[in-house]
Amino acid sequence: MLVGYARVSTEDQKLDLQLDALKSAGCVKLFSDHVSGASKLKVGLEEALAYLRPGDTLVVWKLDRLGRTVKGLIELVDELHSRNVQFRSLTDSIDTSTSAGKFFFHVMAAMAEMERDLVRERTSAGLAAARARGRMGGRKPKMDSPRLKSAQHLISSGMTPKEVADSLGVSRATLYRGLSSLRR
Known part of the structure; x- marks a missing residue:
């Protein structure tokens, strides 16, 4: 059969x-x-x-x-x-x-x-070549430098992190991750 x-x-x-x-x-x-x-x-x-x-x-x-x-x-x-x-x-x-x-x-x-x-070798080589030219893969960060500065300013002016995250259109976790990356 x-x-x-x-x-x-x-x-x-x-x-x-x-x-x-x-x-x-x-x-x-x-x-x-x-x-x-x-x-x-x-x-x-x-x-x-x-x-x-x-x-x-x-x-x-x-x-x-x-x-x-x-x-x-x-x-x-x-x-x-x-x-x-x-x-x-x-x-x-x-x-x-x-x-x-x-x-x-x-x-x-x-x-x-x-x-x-x-195929795996060609993919790895292509990614390495792109990195060598300064290009990174993946999603662009939602919290870029201008947004992070704006978030810091809003928090220092008295807004709560939830209000700041809502005004920037991101989650609180994304806001906290972005702010912690500035402290490093």
């Missing part, structure tokens, strides 16, 4: 493409998750693994839907084989029921991990 598993990383992403492909491939039972690949807890995958019986095949739309590291993918496929369960990836044309499919699986898993590592 073919058992399908689909995963998307966020709630706003749709499973339709993967589920349609799995149904077209002949999957009788489908399981899915809306969770990041980095997450350890994948309830749908755990349910699929528990459902599989000897002679079944676990089918995914693409190899990266199953896991993020070569080690994790290999361990999972080895576990499946120890249970006499095969593995197929539709878009990667991997079928571990053949020797060539097993070899290709290992090569594709290594390539997928290398691609993720390269």
Whole structure:
């Protein structure tokens, strides 16, 4: 029996493409998750693994839907084989029921991990280059220098911190954080 598993990383992403492909491939039972690949807890995958019986095949739309590291993918496929369960990836044309499919699986898993590592390296290098030019990432602080000076003046004139925070359109916690950064 073919058992399908689909995963998307966020709630706003749709499973339709993967589920349609799995149904077209002949999957009788489908399981899915809306969770990041980095997450350890994948309830749908755990349910699929528990459902599989000897002679079944676990089918995914693409190899990266199953896991993020070569080690994790290999361990999972080895576990499946120890249970006499095969593995197929539709878009990667991997079928571990053949020797060539097993070899290709290992090569594709290594390539997928290398691609993720390269993206991570490029992102880190880009952020470092931006920092070297004086650019910082993240949100701009709500309490910039002019607003902090205004807040100090208002507090010293007798306004309560809540009134000052309300007049500046920030929370009291943001006001206190800003004022404490001036004292340092």
